[in-house]
Amino acid sequence: MLSVGDTEKIILNLVQPLDYTEVVDLLAATGRVLASSVTSNLDFPHWDNSAMDGYAVRYEDVKHSSAENPSVLEIVEEIPAGYQPQFTIQSGQAARIFTGAVMPKGADTVVMQEKTHSEENRIFILAAPKPQEFVRHKAAFYQAGAQLLPAGIVLNAPEIAVLAALQCSQLSVYRRPRVAILSTGDELVTPDQVLEAGQIVDSNQYALAALVKQSGAEPLLLGIVRDNPVALAETIAHAIASADIVISSGGVSVGDYDYVDKILESLGAKIHARAVAMRPGKPLTVASFPNHDLGDGEKTQHSGLYFGLPGNPAAVLVTFWRFVQPAIKKLSGLAESGEVKFIKVRSHDELRSDGKREIYVWGKLQLIDGVYEFHKAGGSHSSGNLINLAQTNALAVLPVGKTLVSPTQEVEVLQVGN
Incomplete structure (x- = not known):
């Protein structure tokens, strides 16, 4: 019986990240793993701009301002967001400016409007600002040419926003891992069937499908397979040919109807684990298929991986969280995948x-x-x-x-x- 730690190491050593990528539209990229690092030829901000509604001024003109002795400046222009300034601010001048608007030449500081008083085309500065206050400088957030997003990250709302700002409408992501799921047992029925004495609903199929989706992979549901060695062998062979990872629940203990391990060996699998020193989840089969071929034109660079999970629901969830989810995440190309962190x-x-x-x-x-x-x-x-x-x-x-x-x-x- 293997320890939990040794089992984890065996599994992660078996997994190699997928090297298959696809190009998707930005709106379809949420939750996907970025396959190539992203750079931009744009600076962020694109230009010096105001972080506040107020007045663009020269700091030297207003550095001694106070309510008792305000600086008085001539307003020469109003600059809303999206407008290109037409004037260069000279000594004794100011421009009305709004948040996000381009700073005019000559100005180096913004005085927030709450610290001013205006009369016609004049503005009274009632408090001295700090030098360059409320100015967002060009390239202060990001300088063109530097790496902006690294490969191997999951694209969520913040990253999608960044990519939109880059005008990146399409991008390269890793293909989602395909995970085939099957349940074994004569006692199992689907949720829409009438329960007879001795039967139970196959909840594992639904739990595993949800877990696989939450892990960023694509579930392939193969349904319930009866305790028939021939039917089980046919289904497992089909699953191996269809998916990167295969998960079965039930049939991996030592009972008369537990056929999974023998079938895996007959199909050419190498079995790396049969039992783990944990509870729940002691009966756990981990196997690999070195000559893995998905049969769809992809030349695989990784072994097909098989997880034979126990049949009991709690054991299925615990062993998935502990062993299968980290394997899926590493396979998916995540840069930070690896040992489970507590x-x-x-x-x-x-x-x-x-x-x-x-x-x-x-x-x-x-x-x-x-x-x-x-x-x-x-x-x-x-x-x-x-x-x-x-x-x-x-x-x-x-x-x-x-x-x-x-x-x-x-x-x-x-x-x-x-």
């Missing part, structure tokens, strides 16, 4: 373990009086209890040898659900 927080509840395996307890991170606390989900923490997994956003981890975490003590937590 944070230390205060435990609200007592957490217990027998110390023999690494234990994962699901619950919620909550902000209490400015401090994050882990709150254990109520009810049974059986791996078959799907109900109290709802609203889980964190897993508390008790390592091997740790038998007790008392309330208010620190515990390592893995944030999940994002």
